[in-house]
Amino acid sequence: MNHTLRISPRLFALVPAAVAINLVVGTIVKELSLPVFLDTVGTVLVAVLAGWRAGALVGTVSQLLLGLLTGYQYLPFVVIQWLLALLASLAGNRRGYAAVWRTVVWGIGAGACCGAVSSVISYYLFGGITGGGVSWVVTGLRSLGASQPMAVFAGSSSTDILDKGIVIVVVGFVLRALPRRILGRFPMAARAVGK
Amino acid sequence: MSLADRAHPFTAGTVTLALVALALVLPTTSGTAALYGVTIVIAIATGAGVGVRRGLLAVLPIWILLFILQGVLGDAPRMTAPWGGTLSQPGLQWALSQGSRLGVIATASLAFASVFDPHRFLQAAIARRWPFGAAFLLVATLDAADRLGAQARQLREAQRTRGVRVTGSIATRARALPALVFPLLLASLTEADDRALALETRGLMIQGPRTAIDPPQDRIVDHVVRWCALVCVVLAIIWRVRS
């Protein structure tokens, strides 16, 4: 990020806010002890409103910040944030947030892709271990006799489909309920909900 | 003020990155295990000992799973375990090396986090003519996360006074989610425009050189330590490539 990359003041205001949303929504969900993370709402929201590059930037800064709180052993998973930003923006260009069922379809699709990539990462870098809920699923499947790659893939993608799927559905609800004022300021949002 | 607090922010950063790089580069289990020991010593010596405990907490679950998945359920050749069962030889080897690698990364980064002062880092970045945008983004994000966190706590109280129940069955708690999350998103998006205005009117978008108000001291010892860390990493890479 150097002087040449002319980031508009709006992006300098939006990115910190979106990273804060990623962290704070994740904390709210943890406090409600719900069985999902939902720590990528900010990434998806900005990817739809300001394009996948902005979304990827939000994901990257979120990962850097998370590293300060929980350690940088999960830094390689920043790739998932980039992928999710790309898919969220893609969905936006194809009116993917216009109705609940569309968000569910895109949610499952994005969740499966993210799950697949994260299982590859966790398989090669962590031998299928990442700590947290998904690893216990993997261990369970392994002990049932599933092969290591199979267990890791099934474990990662099932939890990611649930988590990323809910994030995209939630962002869908938000986008469809945005005031005219914000829709006017973010033309991509209007297209994402098919207005 | 511990050693780590007094050191120049870039020094603490460089040492941390060096340890992480070494953890990824060093091949053998004995190498990564030794490095984990070195990391613990450095953290405690420089007054960032709290990073050791936090790092341990972060990787303990991973170690247990590594042992089960790789050690117990790993492939042949097997070896007899002290309690009579069998363990996978390569699996255990891999678990120990990967486990200690993750231990180094977690301990180093959490030790660094415990002494990281974002404002001091920003002053250092300004003094060294780093691109202001990147340093600003990191510090402004930490600030935004604090503010939004406080806003979320107030919102939870406000919605409870309107009758939203946040405890009880999983369905009740899930139903509370929109009331606890959507206002934050709407407020953040609306206020992003006012924030953008403020960034402009406070001069944070000016491209010119900036003045560091109280830049941290960058002593000779800081330079020496940074160079040493760099040299270690380069040596490790050369050694790894050659062997």
Added chain:
Amino acid sequence: MRFVARNLRVRYPVQERWAVDGIDLEIAPGHVTWLTGALGSGTSTLLLALAGLAPRLTGGERSGTVLADNVDVAAISPLSQGIAYLGPSPALQISGIAKTVHDEVAVGPMNLGQPRDTCLAATRDALERLGVGHLADRAPNALSGGETQRVLVAALLATRPAAWLLDEPFSALDHASTVRLQRLLRELAAEGATVVVACDDADTMLDVADRMIVMQQGRIALDGDPRDLLASDAVHAAGAGSTDAAELAREAGMAAPRPIRRADLIDLATRGRTDAG
């Protein structure tokens, strides 16, 4: 700094209505100009346009010209041209990069790249002049609304601007702080600065403003001496509010020109009472 607006029209995105709908205006240094009007009259938009922030940052469109010392304000970052703008919501304008109030006040000079000792001297003077020296070591996020407002004015003062564009700068201040800021605005104008204040409270601006501009639906409805306008019916007719005393006198059926200060109304009321008694 002299502002000249010619046939200025400004509109926000998605909105058909022009928030500022054809304004010709000249604002000279050395005076305090007070903008007022009902909600939606366009005072805030005019301030944003004068600062070069609308439409560059707010989106939407602008037609006509706004010149600050013959330079079009649209292209420049206000602070680097000596224009200090303070928006209506204080908390959102804290920089987010300062650990203490002292560093927050130093953010302006820091960004302008002024020499370090100049920055520190300007910061000290500004803290003292706004009476917020005792907050110097506090965290900027932990201040009350009023304290935040005073710290922001100090932060702008530290850059020694030639022009001040302030949107509701008194909104969160208690009585003592209001008096202090009133005095400061008078001093800044006397020192040759151009001061423009959008404010909804006539009693606060009565003894501060040299010139009163009442806006209605994006146009200038009235432009004159506050003391004359506030005593007349014109302000109410233009949808704005006069002072508390004048509004009470009007509700009591008194004809214009009416008393605009509380003390004058009391004299009138008690003298009227003794004559009748």
Added chain:
Amino acid sequence: MPADVALRMSGVVFRYPSGPAVIDGVDFGVRPGEAVGLFGSNGAGKSTLLRLAMALEHPVAGSIETLGLPTAGRGPEDFAPLAGFLFQQPERQLFAASVRSECSLAPRLAGWGEARTADSVAEVLNDLGLTETAEEHPYDLPLPRRRLVALAAILTADPQLILLDEPTAALDVASRDRVIGVVRDRARRGRAVLAITHDAGFAHEALDRGLLLDQGRVTHDGPVRDVIDDRRLVRPAALAVALALGLPPGNDRRAEVAGALR
């Protein structure tokens, strides 16, 4: 079932863990039909007192009864909708896509039927002059209007005790008069109001009684005009003229003073 006293605090002491006493022995009550103001400098404990009344905080000593129910062992959701609480920057809790649906939240959570909810929402929106913006998105309204929506959203469930923290902050004159009207109307209809304010005009026009708080103790409890003494709060013109003309408390508001001046 309105209790004879809407809010009672006896011998209340409150401190944050290992901190000084923020509320240091407070006894007072608010009866239905009363509109009471809480005055005092920043840090005197005003907000804490309001939070204690809504069971957002609990005292270390003494007892609090909100609408006849002890707050001990209860949370704010147990008092909704009988008690309503307006926070500072209340617009930050809005999330519905229209003013009408935002205002329907509290009544629905209280289990009201559709018809009863719709009637209550219509009435409150009319009181606050928001009827024509009922289908608008709250975030499309200017900030003062959005704040009125937040106030409307707590009034639609008809709370018996209305707790307000700086209800007229950042409002334009027209919106402020709406708030004054609503507070006086609810008091007249037997609801109890307890409001923190630094707005002398609102205090004089809308409130009857004033409690002055200093370092966690009530140092004055009497007619609100005693607290508006030009030292702490600048007297509005109506009060100044009323005092000059010797008009008694309760007959010294704007309308009466305007009449006397004719």
